[in-house]
Amino acid sequence: MSPDLHTVEGIARVVGVDGAVAWLEPEQTSSCGSCASAASCGAGDTNPAGGIGTVADRIAARRFALANANGLRVGERVVVGVAERALIRAALTAYGLPLATALTAGGLAESAWGSDLATLAAMAGGLLGGLLLARLVAHRLRARGELAPHFLRRARPGETCGGSAT
Amino acid sequence: MRDFILMMIGAALVNNVILARFLGLCSFMGVTTRIDTAAGMGLATTFVITVSSMADWAVQHWLLDAYGLGYLRTVTFILVIASAVQFTELTIKKVSPELFQMLGIYxxxxxxxxxxxxxxxLLVEGHMSFIAATLFAFASSVGYSLVMVIFAGLRERLALAQVPRLFAGPPLGFIVASLLAMAFMGFSGIATN
Incomplete structure (x- = not known):
């Protein structure tokens, strides 16, 4: 089956079931350990005990909840997905919005005062304002359910992010 | 204003970070298998480059230059960049845990x-004012994101094409990257920086 081009898929493992809610942790992809940046993202850290900055710590920080309508059990691997448009919208909200407000504030301050210090202060203020605005937009996106991954299917044995079962 | 626009066009298209300066090549080849992930990485990198360049400019002018510590520039900048990334990560996590879960990987x-x-x-070499330095950094990172998304689009199409096994995967990717670099050479002469 070819992957749906409009959905970003990933594999997650069920780490807990709490009534109608299942808690999942995203799986590290097979290519992570061989990436040149593995050391910086923690993928190169082989310490299974975890700790700040290790891959176990980062994966635990990305734990998420899913409505358990499919009878998921602890230890099961499932394929979850988010809409491609949602990913880009989230990136624009988190990064694009604060940048836009910072640059706008900086441009206005530069044209008003023409001082480096004033421009720097205005940009920092614009950045903070943009982050607050991003928080509001993120709340709206969350309320509409656009940021939550949804269950697609149970993963086949040996299936990786690439979609191939070996 | 005209000078700023020309400088930004030069930074984004003529002296593109990836295709002309050959920087960020690992992410160029590694995160461009899908357009959405390339766009996400591009936006995250744009944010970090712009914010860290603002901080680097301030450190360079008010600390390193002021106290004659120019020889510490590289190590100081690395520290500032690492701090900027951590700041961004913590801020996004605080602003919206959902956004962090979705985008934190980048x-x-x-x-x-x-x-x-x-x-x-490059900002230091250019002896720019704060606003010029920030716009230069922003334009450079927009150029980076643009090339990432274009290349991801090409690779998505290449993944569906039937090519000789010898060329499949990274070899064909490198050939396409070189053709893209040649295409971007067409922008030479529009603006210089």
């Missing part, structure tokens, strides 16, 4: 992206 990868340090060092 941030640690940016710490080792040489384009971030490269742009900061």
């Amino acid at each position: 941030l640690p990868l940016i710490t080792t992206n040489c384009a971030v340090l490269g742009v900061a060092l």
Whole structure:
């Protein structure tokens, strides 16, 4: 089956079931350990005990909840997905919005005062304002359910992010 | 204003960070298998490059230059970039845990992206004002994101094409990257920086 081009898929493992809610942790992809940046993202850290900055710590920080309508059990691997448009919208909200407000504030301050210090202060203020605005937009996106991954299917044995079962 | 626009066009298209300065090549080949992931990485990198360049400019002018510590520039910039990435990660996590879950994976990868340090060092060489330095950094990172998305689109199409096994995967990717670089050479002469 070819992957749906409009959905970003990933594999997650069920780490807990709490009534109608299942808690999942995203799986590290097979290519992570061989990436040149593995050391910086923690993928190169082989310490299974975890700790700040290790891959176990980062994966635990990305734990998420899913409505358990499919009878998921602890230890099961499932394929979850988010809409491609949602990913880009989230990136624009988190990064694009604060940048836009910072640059706008900086441009206005530069044209008003023409001082480096004033421009720097205005940009920092614009950045903070943009982050607050991003928080509001993120709340709206969350309320509409656009940021939550949804269950697609149970993963086949040996299936990786690439979609191939070996 | 005209000078700023020309400088930004020059930074984004003529002297593109990836295709002309050969910076950020690891993410260029590694995160461009899908358009959405390339766009996410591009936006995250744009944010980090712009914010860290603002901080680097301030450190360079009010600390390193003021106290004659120019020889500490590279190590200081690396520290500033790592701090900027951590700041971004913590802020996004605080602003919206959902956004962090969705996008947090990109941030640690940016710490080792040489384009971030490269742009900061270019700012120092350019002896720019704060606003010019920030716009230069922003335009450079927009150019980076543009090339990432274009290349991801090409690779998505290449994945569906039937090519000889010898060329499948990275070899064909490198050939396409070189053709893209030649295409971007067409922008030469529009603006210089």
